[in-house]
Amino acid sequence: MTKAVQHSDVTHQYLRIKKRFPNVWCAGCGIGTVMGSIIRAVDFMEYKKDEVALVSGIGCSSRLPVYCDFNTLHTTHGRALAFATGVKIAKPNLKVIVITGDGDGLAIGGNHFIHACRRNIDITTILINNRIYGMTGGQFSPTTPWHANASTAPYGNMERAFDPAALAIAAGASYVARGTVYHVQQLDKLIIGGLQKRGFALIEAFSNCHTYYGRLNKEGDAVAMLNWMKDHALPVKAAAALPPEKREGKLLTGVLHDVEMAEYCDEYQKLVDRLQTKQEA
């Protein structure tokens, strides 16, 4: 990275300030922080607003594109990656960013998630993981921890949680990272890393839903939950030097996986070129 990430009111240049605010999120919600990081990353990459397409599904996280002055596509529940696949393939020069949540991306959209990873299509996916369904009122999601409370798990969650990053790596994504909404500068950089990657990139942004998750699990307000992230985040490089017992209960952050692989749109273009040259010959 050659230039420092700018933390100024650069975000304001990219928001539909006059039209869409105030937003739908609860005071203290981490999603707004992620929105700031995405915008700073796009600004850092010097993308034109016209070449950025923001695609989302349904849920609190998926309301994010509506506030941003890009090409924005707010789709159906769980299907953002499938819509985005069509957008990207039809117009490969667009920078396609998908915003999803733990429920949208991993439950109803879980199948699209693993197949987008497998195809290694050049889409940067930001999965905002607040471990609960916020918009519908606090039901447990695929990332709600075992035994945690939710409105549909009043006696504790009996299901084990997904690790979204591990899932993406196993499914074949070429760049996988995890950040938190407390570590904002790191989150900016992780998203930049995802945008720079030619291939499928997943950035899991660990976020707080104090309104439901925090309240139901006695984790306190937004500040208390951010403090939890501060105390429990463990950079992946530091973790490597630690014995397993010291990694227990920690949230690994940083770039977890970064490899070079053939990208879907590039491969298809090669096929088109090959067939069309043959036709002319």
Place this chain on the structure above:
Amino acid sequence: MSNDHTPVRRLMQGNEACALGAIYAGCRYFGGYPITPSTEIAEGMARMLPRFGGRFIQMEDEIASIASVIGASVAGVKAMTATSGPGYSLMQENIGYAFMAEVPCVIIDVQRGGPSTGLPTKVSQSDTMQARWGTHGDYYAIAVAPASVRECFEQTVKAFNFSERFRTPVTLLSDEVIGHMREMVNVPEPGQLEVFDRVRPDVPAEWYHHFEITPNLVSPMASFGEGYRYNITGLTHDQEGFPTANPVEIKNKMDKLKYKISRFADELIQLETEMMDDAVMCVFAYGIAARAARQAVAMAREKRVRVGLIRPITIWPFPDDRIRQLMEEARVKVALVTELNMGQMVNEVQRLVPRHCRVEQLNRYDGEILNPVEIFKRIMEVKP
């Protein structure tokens, strides 16, 4: 499969004709999932699209297929998918999205018997109502039903034209028999059939509203990446595409979805009639069922029964005015509706016939097609 538009006269399947028709119409994106009896369409598109600089993708399921098709259309490429009953059911939520977000796209449903897995290799016309009311909410649907291989080609082109003209999803209802039947087709030369492309905005970006209520109610459509940055959502939205809870804006949006189609239905209606001039009886049939009906009508005419044939090619919107007029002008006393289902279109006919007209049915839903003799016998049974 031909690689270009050079004129060809060839024996081909209905499914192949749909694929060729799509290429002719300018379709350059196909997202699909294998399902009998539609798969030859996907296979044809997989072969042809890269040669035309287009893109074919096999998605992980039908939900993803239609989603990717809508995404591609938003990015400015004519796009379609093909499926059969079970897949069509899976697509319905996102087809509703395409209605709401006013995204042109084409869905080919090669019908098979249902419900559920039903009869994968057998013919049926049981998705007639699914094509009209498949997704939740209120909307006006467009669907066409070809009755021959040649019509599969032409109606695929029409389906694209309608979808681009009206900024809405269009369903082509084929079926297992037409899809797999082989007939000789003269593939039209470029320019021979009309090809309609969506209207693009001619105003500066700051004046552009993606869902503007225009005099003909269809808003010009800019694609992603063209300098018009706008929002698309499946939430009920205002003319700029932002979610709204304002009752006036909500009603305006819903009225737009209805009237952009119902007021211009004349452009959509395709209806064929045969021997209706002196008819006191008509056979009403569409799609594959109409082929046997045509022959049965001819057989009955030989027996001096004054029977005619009414065959809508556009089945949705239903040609209300034309049917009503025909029934009255011809003083039809009996209308026989023949369908490969338990009776879906018959109710549409029922509500349009004058009082003195009796509506009779002939239905098959055992996986076999209606043959001319069966229909002829039924004509003789119910004739006035």
